[in-house]
Amino acid sequence: MNTDSYNEGAVVHTPVFIDGHSVEIPILKILQQDGTLYECAELPDIDQELATKVYKTLAFHRVLDERMVASQRQGRLSFYIAALGEEAASVGGAAGLKDQDMIMTQYREQGALMFRGFSLEDFMNQMFSNAKDLGKGRQMPIHYGSKELNYMTISSPLGTQIPQATGYAYGQKLQGLDAVTICYFGEGAASEGDFHAGLNMAAVQEAPVIFFCRNNGYAISTPSDEQFKGNGIASRGVGYGIKTIRIDGNDILAVMKATQTARAYALKENAPVLIEAMSYRLGAHSTSDDPSGYRTREEEEQWQANDPILRMKNWMLAQNWWDETQDAEIYERYRKEVLAAVKVSEKIDKPHLDTLITDVYDVPPVLLQKQLEELKEHINKYPDAYPFTAGKF
Amino acid sequence: MNTDSYNEGAVVHTPVFIDGHSVEIPILKILQQDGTLYECAELPDIDQELATKVYKTLAFHRVLDERMVASQRQGRLSFYIAALGEEAASVGGAAGLKDQDMIMTQYREQGALMFRGFSLEDFMNQMFSNAKDLGKGRQMPIHYGSKELNYMTISSPLGTQIPQATGYAYGQKLQGLDAVTICYFGEGAASEGDFHAGLNMAAVQEAPVIFFCRNNGYAISTPSDEQFKGNGIASRGVGYGIKTIRIDGNDILAVMKATQTARAYALKENAPVLIEAMSYRLGAHSTSDDPSGYRTREEEEQWQANDPILRMKNWMLAQNWWDETQDAEIYERYRKEVLAAVKVSEKIDKPHLDTLITDVYDVPPVLLQKQLEELKEHINKYPDAYPFTAGKF
């Protein structure tokens, strides 16, 4: 078997080093910023209905992000993460899949969840950690998840979802399902050991998983040239023997095309695919961050010209699938809806005290039940100190 | 900076995937099995004196391994790891370096330590965990180390030395030393997250470290085609932007040439180099293993024909730097020396009881001192139960 472990290459008798940058990686672009297609560009499977759904999701995404960043500034929300300028990656990925495919994300892919149909209320309830949050108010804002929508609950520790996605996809394969797993992560998270584990195991265990790297140039303040020295993340695919494609991440049609192609391949060949979407994190890392400390205005402005939503709008207009009035209307409507939803959600009670101990195990162990009983007694003694729960259990 | 993070490649408008095996990796070979050089092969820096030292080290290595495996079978030693058939990788690597370079190994690179001059007694005392072991009898046999010889003490958890080597080399660079670090590991250990961490950080932090992968086809029972699907380990170098070379690991001259070239490059450019040496683990994984359960005799026999020591001997003979009488003589001498050394070392006392608590910290904390005092009292009460130490403190 030993010679299987590598491809026989040329035999040389003086040292020939291969260079880190010796692999040429083309980049897929379909849609130009003005809304016209590149010549000979191959469209993804898309019709007016799907295109409209995709576009509306992008618009809603933009509005939700704007409003929630504002709400955070007003002190109504504790924390938010926007995806300004890179919405096409998450929305286009979801749009290139089937509903039964599992989506596992990092945290900047709310667009995929919107596309799947997570309701505005569900978003809000999660962010306000209230009693109606599917996650029962346990995680910081933006850590969404929905079993019904096949969207794995987000976890803060970076990279952990990568080998998990491999395992999930392996399970789908074992069951013979018509389903794959897509796994999103940032170019920063791709430095974690779990990235290496997940990609190598996917290749070896032949798991139908699509690894989708959002290379947006930054990991908080760390620019990608202090993150790695290879040719992006795509160049690593070669090392794992994984089919790999680099795409323009701000080109929704390229994202959809690549994802559709990857899905078909992964399913047919029982093999992983790596997609690297080149984009730029136009906003702050999160509402706790201020990028002016580590990059220039000019750099940001350069990328503003690549707005993926405007690009799709231009295409929609050119197709006569959309017009400016409709456009103004939905933005207006989404803004109102979001504002109204904030007002409702922020007033909903905190989760019931019992949720402190449920879901740690399938059934709370004796000691935990005892801890809860003691807590209840204690709260009864000092109700003023625990206003969210006193008198409510 | 964003466009720095990847090389602009061709722009394409239909999906073009790069294949896992799209990178061509040549293999360096200098010496043929019959002792003649390949045509136009470029020799490493080597003269008769160095060649003789290298060859004697190889021979000693072979003898020590044989004898210690036998000792283990006789029940005199608890455990051993031989490097049968792949001795050239460790010996050639050390021979391509300078004495001030740090050597960090996995466990099958005793050859490097032999080349550096670790004495037969030092080897024995470590293996018999006696009072003269530099490591104070704390680790299983074969976990050697020597500060004086710049050979980092071996640690069992796989892959951990890889990011450590990066840090070590970074420190050498900061101090402006004329020194690099070489880091050995197996193709199995290259699956660990620490491998990814160590190589990526070396590229980013510009550390003068030589990563030396011994691809010997197996990790215990796991063949390399169940370990990874890329083109060997060398193909990963591309992903990290690290200069990479694949060599015939059974060709001592290729190993030396590659290591010498890598050292010069690493030092001059403050950059890592990855060497992948193709070889085969001819023996069992360790004395606890029996490979007949997972591979065929034929496969082993095929590789017996590539013996690296015989190959070097053939070259030495052809050079008239060595003759058969000398050869028989040293094998005979080494066998006697090793046998004699076993007999001496196995009789040396166990380390002093106090070594139970030293070196946990620079100075033993109060609680640990108390634990030792209590232990001493206890041993005094039951001397027969603790024959190694009773009456000896």
Place this chain on the structure above:
Amino acid sequence: MAQMNLLHAINNALDIAMTDNERTVCFGEDVGHFGGVFRATSGLQEKFGKARCFNTPLVEQGIIGFANGLAAQGSVAVAEIQFADYIFPAFDQIVNEAAKFRYRSGNEFDVGKLTIRSPYGGGIAGGLYHSQSPEAYFAHTPGLKVVIPRNPYQAKGLLLASIRDDNPVIFFEPKRLYRASVGEVPAEDYQLPLGKAEVVQTGNDITLLAWGAQMEIIEKAAEKATGDGISCEIIDLRTILPWDIETVVNSVMKTGRLIVSQEAPLTAGFASEIAATIQQECFLHLESPIARVCGMDTPYPLALEKEYVSDHLKVYEAIKHSVNY
């Protein structure tokens, strides 16, 4: 009933679990064709195919990450970590991921179908990297169950219960006993309860508590103490987390004395948790301080292993000390 050693019992439990539920999958380093370095998965690949019993690449964090995903998908994931000493690269996937999976999602997702098997403990001349007993690291992690059997009968029943339990379970196997411990094991499918300690021997003067390979030690010490007329109650904790406080409290209420013995180093080991809880629950009934007989606060040694470990003589001395307090 058949005579089995502990390894056979484990292998038999895995065989039954895989037969019983075709979604059960076993994997880890060298677990496939070879059957594991200790041969615990011997024959499973032949019987159930390569898709359900296979080698993984050499990456513990990946094995557990993969297992988490597989379990979340609904498969029954039984992952092997070759030695407990090598479980630490997977610590994040266990402690931050597996343990918190259900809780953080509000029960949308869980990895209840995950079991991690790993040989642990000393006594095989393994030195500091083939001897560790890391149970206490996991015991500080709500969401996990930690189970350790003491003999073949226990191993089979507890492993089957662990695999079927709807929570992530870490199952540590006392490797020193793999071949040394032999006993009668029913051929059929059976489970022993998780979260329940077992009173192995009743007694009146003092309670001795341990788990796994350490049970032999306290039994031997108890025997010696019996010669002095001391009546020992012996408890096998079996599940470290969540642990059976009630059984231990009931025993100590009766005997008034407690010794806990563990292989791991003393400081912040699980024996400390037991002592802390029992002094609180049984304060007025304690006739002497709760004693912990443990490994010393050092890495696990090699040459001086005999001196280092908590052996029956040390436990015996602690018994006498406690009884004569």
Place this chain on the structure above:
Amino acid sequence: MAQMNLLHAINNALDIAMTDNERTVCFGEDVGHFGGVFRATSGLQEKFGKARCFNTPLVEQGIIGFANGLAAQGSVAVAEIQFADYIFPAFDQIVNEAAKFRYRSGNEFDVGKLTIRSPYGGGIAGGLYHSQSPEAYFAHTPGLKVVIPRNPYQAKGLLLASIRDDNPVIFFEPKRLYRASVGEVPAEDYQLPLGKAEVVQTGNDITLLAWGAQMEIIEKAAEKATGDGISCEIIDLRTILPWDIETVVNSVMKTGRLIVSQEAPLTAGFASEIAATIQQECFLHLESPIARVCGMDTPYPLALEKEYVSDHLKVYEAIKHSVNY
């Protein structure tokens, strides 16, 4: 003397350590130009150059692996882990490598020059992944020192001592206090001893023990108890490993009662070690069970954080319960 908050004190200590020894190097995620997400390393890259203060790739196991190698080489490595919740991917490099480096080599090599800094603890609405207090995981690991300061003065003196101590030290910084805790800090270089607890307030009726941000809580509870005529002795443990048994024993010998409060979950937390040891050392002097007031045995919650944590009211109740036992 100057008024500093805890972050400034840390930054100042790093500045002094880097000035004092040119082999001192600070690194971690976003630690370079940006100065860290909490700004603890602010200004250091400008002052000491990119070679000595820099961003690393996003890989905790790599950061500590690199740091181990750097320290073994003789440099003074000060590594930052952005949040203590993210230290687990580095668990193997800490627990199997750093902690055992000197021991396993027979003192041929060591990583005594390693310090790991990391913000820990709750109270910032961070939920289960920005609130953890993982000190107990490391406390079960001989070879490590674990240090936690309670205020700016302590932070500077203990951090300088940690950096210079010849053992690997994990230095957990109570992030809730980064800006909230302000106090007088000498401008000059000074060190506070590792391995020594500090009696912050003497008292006769009961001993209250904690560390880090939890000190505020027990001080507040003590104040409330004073109103009831209860005299509390307050101890800041400061070093979790190796811990100062003597100071605690002396105090409990006098007061006969002990309450330990920690943020981390109860089970197998470090409070358990303290209770286990003190019941043994002070058995005949204890007038009531040692009480542990801790986080509940669950992941750290978000919405119900206030209910979950061990606050001053819970400690106060425990004091009354202990005194009236």
